[in-house]
Amino acid sequence: MTKKELFQDDVFLFNTGEAQRAYLMMGCHKVEETGEYRFCVWAPNAKGVSVVGEFNDWDPDKNPMEPHEGGLFVAYVKEAKHGDMYKYLIHGYDGQDYYKADPFAFYSELRPGTASRVYDLADYDWTDEKFLKKRARTNLQRRPVSIYEMHLGSWRQHEDGSFFTYRETADELVPYLKKMGFTHVEVMPLTEHPFDGSWGYQVTGYYSITSRYGTPEDFMYMVDKLHEAGIGVILDWVPAHFPRDAHGLRRFDGTALFEHENPMQGEMPQWGTMLFNYGRPEVQSFLVSSAMFFMDVYHIDGMRIDAVSSMLYLNFCKEDGQYVPNKYGGTENLEAIAFLKKLNSVLLTNYPGIMMIAEESSAYPLVTKPPYDGGLGFTFKWDMGFMNDSLKYMETDHLFRKYKHNNLTFSMQYAFSENYILPFSHDEVVHGKHSMVDKMFGDYWQKFASLRAFYGYIFAHPGKKHLFMGDEFAQFIEWNFAKELDWFLLDYDSHRTMQTYMKKLNAFYQKHRAFYDIEDSWEGFDWITVDDKDNSVIAFMRISTPWRGKVQKIVSVTNFTPVVHYDYKIAMPTTGVLREILNSDDPSFGGSGVKNLPEIEVTADPFHGREASASITLPPLATVYFMFDEDQTNRKQGD
Template sequence: MLPISGACRPRDGRDRGRGNEGVSVSGTGWQADKREIDAIVAGRHRDAFAFLGLHQVAGHWVLRAFVPHAETLDAFGLDGTALGRMTLRHPAGFFEARVEIAGRQPIRYRAGNAGGEWDVFDPYSFGPVLGPMDDYYIGEGSHLRLFDKLGAHEMEFEGIHGTHFAVWAPNAQRVSVVGPWNDWDGRRHPMRNRNGIWEVFIPVLGTGTIYKYEIVAPDGVVLPLKADPFARQAEMRPATASIVPDPTPFAWTDQRYMEERAGHDWRRTPMSIYEVHLGSWRRRPDGSFMSYDQLAEQLVPYAADMGYTHLEFLPVSEHPFDPSWGYQPTGLYAPTARFGDPAGFARLVDAAHEAGLGVILDWVPAHFPTDEFGLSHFDGTALYEHEDPRQGFHPDWNTSIYNFGRKEVSAYLTNNALYWFDKFHIDGLRVDAVASMLYLDYSRQPGEWVPNKHGGNQNLEAVAFLQRVNAEVYRQFPGAFMIAEESTSWPGVSAPIYAGGLGFGFKWNMGFMNDTLRFMSRNPIHRRFHHNDMTFGMMYAFSENFVLPLSHDEVVHGKGSLLNKMPGDDWQQFANLRAYLAYMWGYPGKKLLFMGQEFAQREEWSESKALDWWLLDSPSHEGMRRLVADLNAAYRSLPALHERDCEPEGFEWVIANDHANSVLAWLRKAPGADPVLVIANFTPMPRSGYKVPMPRAGRWLERINTDAGWYAGGNTGNQGGVEAYAVEGRHWPAEAEIYLPPLATLFLKFEPA
């Protein structure tokens, strides 16, 4: 851009901006061809930036503008110098003039009609915001700060305050930014095409501006208005427009937490996760959603008091349909407006960190909905998805599947993962439906899928994408982690990439959940015949770094609550669930429990209402809550229970084959830590004097007894501890006689003399 000095003044000294001073309206060498004017007015021009704004034509500086509703248009330079009145060339509002000006600079117009006057800045007098390095890295698919470049960004540019918009639509004939500020008129702000990235800087627009993109497809059809794929804020459903976010940097107060997080090895650190759907954890008295700030005030201290280490939120990315729970997102970069603005979500994360809680987000790169305002055929072509429905359509969810092999799509998703860590300080992502990404024939019959280049059913492009995301997260954010919800036996999900793995930190153990819930749902008299459901998991327990999930998926769609899965009368149901949760907390692996199950919610979960908090008035429900809090405390405070969650030396069977009595016992161990014995009796028969081999003689404290009166149990047990006596000629050096309460699990911790 040339300097502004030397701008022309009116030749006859009359008042600036009146008449045609400084403007030539005669001659034919510089005036626009009527066909191009008609194309601008009709919204069919392929390159508005090459035509509108300030250009040198036939040796003259020529100014062209399209301002609908204007009958007069006066032009001014950046410093207010009047450049003269422009000539109306088309009654729809196209103006043109030859001006005397020193060089390119932002232009301001004063438009007028019978109703009055208004000022308009010319977006076509600005240069591009994106630079050659952006072009290079975007073209290469390796740009890792796309969220700082694409989307809407309020800024000052070339001396003027406004908003820069940029979007990828390589096959479009035209892309325009539209909103209420330009009457949703796609003719008024067409964008500049830079190798498939369309961009425009629009002066004056800023925080809170509502916008969408109007896109003309390759065949000339104007598509339904599209939300911004990189929108960082969106309207509250059912509205679907994007919003220019406030650019003010958030004032984080979690520096100490982040520094400490960087030193964690989460495989050897307690991880007890409280899975939460923000819209139904608790609601206001009128039934409306709580805000992010209210959740920070109520959810965060509750979870911290319960002893959890992490909150995991069902997807918070913007989504149009409440019953999808966020798993069909249309705005991957925008925290949902249901609970407030992006700064409100940042305050929630900051509050969690202040309370010592990490934050995990469910993340959905496996599919996206086909809503017409979203990514579906974004520029009139299969841009984010595959054209072939055998690759690009998901039969289970009636959604589209990302084309992971397209470098721009891989970059879009990779940047989204990095965005949540970078801008919102989250601690982990739990990646939803990984199995559906890994297998080309997932939920498909023969002939309904396309093999890979080797003829197999592995989605090699999805594998490469997942490896890339995981590598970048672990490289850029020390102490952060990635969790896969992967329901098959795909090898090495949590193995390092250099060893051929996918590079996740953890994997959900769906087999543990399925097997153990199946066992627990049986009448205790039949459990002896299905004992292996509780022991089989140890055959593969250390093949991955596992999270043991009792998630939302187990308490919806007719499955009932955890309590209602348990057999027997009301007392037995509570006893079974207490024993089962303690079994899980004593089992190797990180822990995850869906909200409401910590106090034994009776009804199946529904996203349309709050949890039944009134149940805590009942001793049985309050007892369950107390148990989960105590399990978390024991898990966090006893190194034997967490330091070797993912390594076989941290576990040893003590009793694995007492099928007849449905009794199981094992040791949890860690270097330098006192061992913990976990023993469970899954029958309603109490067992007195039950002999248990022990690794050490001496006093073993009863740290957890799920039958305790404090938990609304029968209040039977071992008076706070047992004594193990040395024995000769046995496999184990000691033995103890233990009272096993009915349907109960005990934690016994060795107490050194």
């Protein structure tokens, strides 16, 4: 870094919203040729700015910053050294003095402290080149994706309740995820945040990896180790809103700089937070560069964008009269929509093979379509409808599920309109919603059986998979961010066998192409039993594209009642043989052991408009997978 590298082109890009790596100019950087540190901050309406810190005894008179074009202030400090704490003392446009953390700081003081730190990001010796090259060639739509979502501070803790570091987490997490068969880990926000109880979703440091769990190099180690095991890393990222904390972005220079001046545009009353002004070019540069920073510096493999619906709609969580309509009189946030298109285009162009995930709960169209086709450009969208409908069904008494059968079938009405992830996230196991296993209706055994059946149904259904930590071994109480998961439950058979089942289910999913090969059309899905609401049975076939001359076909059947169905007849497209290949009622998973014969003949006995049928046994509260081998005479040329 040299002094002459700072200005003109970089400033122009920042001020016009086109900067993709503004972090190379802004913030604190060492000037190698002089040994000084250069501090650069955007405060266009400030009357004056000083950088204060441990290097000058927090004296604002020692290092005043010089105003520069583009609303920037710059200072060079010879006394600063790596690790020093600092802030900007901003004499605001409103005449008030503000001590602000550096919006572009790479590292921060451990909370409750709020200072930034002078930090030279180490030239970490990465070992993931092979992984990154493979990632760039991967089409995730045609690959298995099974995501393990986690909160770093409560996955594991020391006996005294202190956090595991990034390195300690990596050393336990990597072998665990490898054993369990998850393809990706999604980490709740690790950008710096002042309040543990926000779970990281109220960010003050958009370039600062949180100091709660160690240093930037420690986090690099964690990512590198996960890549070494072939596991991708997704980071939750929050460009929708930011907190009101005095040291943060709000009224940064005495004016509404990152947020709108009008409270109806710049505030989210329900959350008590501020909304970004996406129409301001510098805000676009700030946010796009933050996302790029985590790809560039930390080799992140994807981002889940939190609260996208709140960005898309001006009236999100607001009544009439509480928001300002767009220039056409509508409720769409046109600036936010343009920002999201830019964000996804920039990241996916620079880093093909990563995933950009929208947590979007409305029916906004074309979320996962490319911007050139009018879409937002995300790789995947959370299917919140599937999650809500299916959980409501599973919470219903077995006797009355027939009245909610549509909760299971409706998802296929829109399954191919977007590229979906089926999310069962932390939001579903907090605030009195109960844990996943405790949501299930029934007695103790039925709860576990129902959860196994439900997971089997989810993994067969079109869409990528997503579970929150603890769901894989049926954590019984709700998630508590202040304590670690109840790992002691694995001493009990019901939880240990649930974990065994999830390990088997992940392995099965990745091994069988029919479950992930075609997720965007009816060519990969065929209803077998869709309307048997009286027995609460769902059956469908998943179908792959031809590979080595063979099309893989797997029939998934779920019995959502505790009643065993013997000689249950299902319609089939042609004659052949069904072979049971996975049964959630297997005793090794905690089931009752009801199973099928090794081979079941599919005969030329017409049923429900199909030319063939078979009679199978359905265990209680169970999902069973069958491999379907057609008779050779039935196979089409080229299959």
